[in-house]
Amino acid sequence: MLEIKDVMYYYRSQKDKVILNHISYRFEDGKMYAVLGTSGSGKTTLLSLLAGLDVPVEGEICMNGVNIMQKGLNGHRKKNISLVFQNYNLIDYLTPIENVRLGGKEDAIGLLRSMGLDETQSRRNVMQLSGGQQQRVAIARALAGNAPILLADEPTGNLDEDTANEIIDIFSELAHEKNKCVIMVTHSKELAQKADVILTLKKGTVVATEDTALEERV
Amino acid sequence: MNLFGLSIRSVLRKRAKTVLLLLIIFITSAFIFAGWACKSASIQTQNESRQAIGASFRLEENEANRHERMGELSKLVGEGNGGEGGYYQEQLASGDWLIWTDNSFETLLMEDILRIAEVDGVEEVNITTANTVVNPVNFERIEDKDVDQSSDQRGVSLRGTLRMELDFDVQKGNIEVNEGRMVTPEDTDVCVVSREIADLNGLQVGDYLEFNNWKDRENSNVYQAEVIGIYTPINGITPIMYGDSYRSENIIFTDLSFPEKPEGNEGNPLYQYATFVVGDVNEYEAVKERIQAVDIGWERYDFLDNTGMSDTMKENFGELEKMSSLILILVCISGVVIICLVFLFWLKGRVHEIGIYLSLGRTKLSIIAQMLLEGVLVGCAAFLLATAASPMVSRGIVGYLVDCQAQVRTEDEQLNANMVLNGSLEGDKTEIVGITVEISGDVVFLSGVSVLGVIMIAIALSCISIMVQKPKEILSRMS
Numbered sequence: 001m002l003e004i005k006d007v008m009y010y011y012r013s014q015k016d017k018v019i020l021n022h023i024s025y026r027f028e029d030g031k032m033y034a035v036l037g038t039s040g041s042g043k044t045t046l047l048s049l050l051a052g053l054d055v056p057v058e059g060e061i062c063m064n065g066v067n068i069m070q071k072g073l074n075g076h077r078k079k080n081i082s083l084v085f086q087n088y089n090l091i092d093y094l095t096p097i098e099n100v101r102l103g104g105k106e107d108a109i110g111l112l113r114s115m116g117l118d119e120t121q122s123r124r125n126v127m128q129l130s131g132g133q134q135q136r137v138a139i140a141r142a143l144a145g146n147a148p149i150l151l152a153d154e155p156t157g158n159l160d161e162d163t164a165n166e167i168i169d170i171f172s173e174l175a176h177e178k179n180k181c182v183i184m185v186t187h188s189k190e191l192a193q194k195a196d197v198i199l200t201l202k203k204g205t206v207v208a209t210e211d212t213a214l215e216e217r218v
Numbered sequence: 219m220n221l222f223g224l225s226i227r228s229v230l231r232k233r234a235k236t237v238l239l240l241l242i243i244f245i246t247s248a249f250i251f252a253g254w255a256c257k258s259a260s261i262q263t264q265n266e267s268r269q270a271i272g273a274s275f276r277l278e279e280n281e282a283n284r285h286e287r288m289g290e291l292s293k294l295v296g297e298g299n300g301g302e303g304g305y306y307q308e309q310l311a312s313g314d315w316l317i318w319t320d321n322s323f324e325t326l327l328m329e330d331i332l333r334i335a336e337v338d339g340v341e342e343v344n345i346t347t348a349n350t351v352v353n354p355v356n357f358e359r360i361e362d363k364d365v366d367q368s369s370d371q372r373g374v375s376l377r378g379t380l381r382m383e384l385d386f387d388v389q390k391g392n393i394e395v396n397e398g399r400m401v402t403p404e405d406t407d408v409c410v411v412s413r414e415i416a417d418l419n420g421l422q423v424g425d426y427l428e429f430n431n432w433k434d435r436e437n438s439n440v441y442q443a444e445v446i447g448i449y450t451p452i453n454g455i456t457p458i459m460y461g462d463s464y465r466s467e468n469i470i471f472t473d474l475s476f477p478e479k480p481e482g483n484e485g486n487p488l489y490q491y492a493t494f495v496v497g498d499v500n501e502y503e504a505v506k507e508r509i510q511a512v513d514i515g516w517e518r519y520d521f522l523d524n525t526g527m528s529d530t531m532k533e534n535f536g537e538l539e540k541m542s543s544l545i546l547i548l549v550c551i552s553g554v555v556i557i558c559l560v561f562l563f564w565l566k567g568r569v570h571e572i573g574i575y576l577s578l579g580r581t582k583l584s585i586i587a588q589m590l591l592e593g594v595l596v597g598c599a600a601f602l603l604a605t606a607a608s609p610m611v612s613r614g615i616v617g618y619l620v621d622c623q624a625q626v627r628t629e630d631e632q633l634n635a636n637m638v639l640n641g642s643l644e645g646d647k648t649e650i651v652g653i654t655v656e657i658s659g660d661v662v663f664l665s666g667v668s669v670l671g672v673i674m675i676a677i678a679l680s681c682i683s684i685m686v687q688k689p690k691e692i693l694s695r696m697s
């Protein structure tokens with residue numbers, strides 16, 4: 001369980017411009033979260049803080065009740081976090097299998113197969129794959145580490161609608177069937193609707209949380 | 219995937235980068251190799267006056283070592299006036315330094331000569347003093363009346379010798395003793411004069427010549443030497459300096475210990491050459507090896523064989539070591555700068571990769587270690603290539619350096635040629651006949667360590683930019 005407690009963030013050079021203003025929220029396992037907001041609302045900063053790529057100016061981020069600073073940010077990223085980016089971020093001189101192995105010791109070929117890539121595709125240079133296939137490799141790499149939290153920054157931004165929907169379905173499956181906590185930053189309200197919870201950020205504060213699962217049940 | 223796996227894949231699959239880095243490190247390594255090889259290079263020189271010494275060896279002072287010793291003693295003496303170990307310095311009123319050495323500094327050491335003489339196979343030894351200018355007290359010297367003698371010492375040259383029959387000019391046939399006899403080790407206070415001096419002064423064997431210090435003609439002690447022989451110049455003796463004091467006809471051969479007396483240095487001789495005659499010519503090379511195995515301070519000497527080749531234990535060209543050190547320093551610095559710039563350029567292109575690794579939880583140190591390993595892998599390949607090319611490259615560079623020095627020396631000689639008494643004559647010119655550049659295990663080891671150091675420093679410096687950036691900054695640059 002990942003929790004942000006009264007987190008405040010601003011750039012040291014621009015103290016008057018607050019990016020995140022005393023935010024608190026608890027992300028639970030087995031759920032898929034969508035973080036919505038306009039550009040500059042603090043979405044990516046929030047994701048960076050959750051990933052341990054940066055540290056809040058005030059407040060703390062806890063993993064299972066322990067401040068992530070205590071065990072080190074590198075360790076937090078390695079053990080607890082998987083990151084998926086808009087531009088896939090694969091190592092260009094490695095094959096898909098080798099890229100997945102960077103993420104962890106899970107069966108790389110099996111993971112890639114589960115993402116819809118056959119063995120021939122898995123052994124090509126990663127740059128020879130299509131955008132959708134590259135994003136699937138990125139997700140497979142994120143899963144290889146078996147981390148409980150999956151953070152995705154605009155994961156479908158470069159994909160066509162059909163492929164985007166397929167990727168979101170994979171995220172949903174990971175949350176609901178593999179009990180992962182999936183936190184996805186997106187601009188698309190349509191895709192956000194597929195998440196269990198939608199957090200809307202505006203000027204560094206959470207202005208709305210919408211439990212879509214609860215609405216569906218109602 | 220481990221660090222090595224990632225590094226090897228990066229090196230093998232990013233070929234353009236690898237080839238460029240390989241080329242840069244290869245060039246750097248080749249120059250570093252050359253620098254270290256220069257330090258151990260030996261240059262065989264041939265001196266016209268050193269040739270035709272028969273089945274014998276000649277020992278003489280090493281010029282580079284002489285300069286080195288002067289430098290060391292100068293440090294010992296410090297800034298003030300004074301002397302140490304035969305080296306003296308004095309500051310003149312003008313602020314310039316007057317530096318001179320005495321015989322004890324310049325001479326071949328008798329104990330070293332005796333140790334070589336004891337080597338099995340060495341049959342005879344001759345020792346020759348430096349030509350010593352003294353004042354002729356009771357006779358006239360040969361003089362060119364048309365030349366202004368004001369800058370000459372107005373003396374004659376004494377050449378002390380243990381066995382005159384082994385003297386270089388006698389062996390070479392430049393002179394011939396055709397009246398009386400030559401000097402032997404048993405002689406004391408004897409001399410052999412030229413036919414010209416004998417004729418000018420009406421001298422005969424059995425007459426006595428008197429000499430004293432040319433710097434104090436009036437008051438210095440006068441020493442007598444009996445004329446035991448008269449020689450006729452055949453080809454003449456090549457003078458070592460300009461001026462009538464050194465001309466062939468004014469060279470007087472004496473017993474070994476005589477020249478130091480009228481010079482005012484009794485007990486402080488100046489032995490310039492020692493010649494060791496080999497009994498069995500067939501044993502020549504074996505005797506040479508045995509002599510070279512004698513434990514003496516070889517760095518002080520040049521050791522010449524019968525071809526006039528100098529197998530010095532130290533290179534003849536004193537500046538070569540300084541120049542090779544300079545090359546090493548320059549190559550190392552430029553290598554660090556170039557590799558550093560190349561890596562900085564690549565790091566800019568690898569921000570994406572670094573960001574990915576950081577997002578996967580790798581530490582910055584582990585990423586830098588990968589970069590270092592990549593550099594070392596390429597460096598190893600480049601170093602192997604450089605090792606293969608090093609004999610050729612090193613010889614080329616050493617040859618170039620030696621040519622430069624020879625050119626400087628020639629220019630110096632041309633300048634000095636106009637200065638009476640200070641110029642060495644063209645007839646005694648040293649010619650370079652070969653350069654030996656040995657790529658020994660030490661050279662390979664030192665070069666390897668230097669190349670590794672250059673790579674490590676360059677990559678570590680270029681990776682500072684990674685160390686100082688936050689992961690988020692790298693990731694934001696990447697996006």
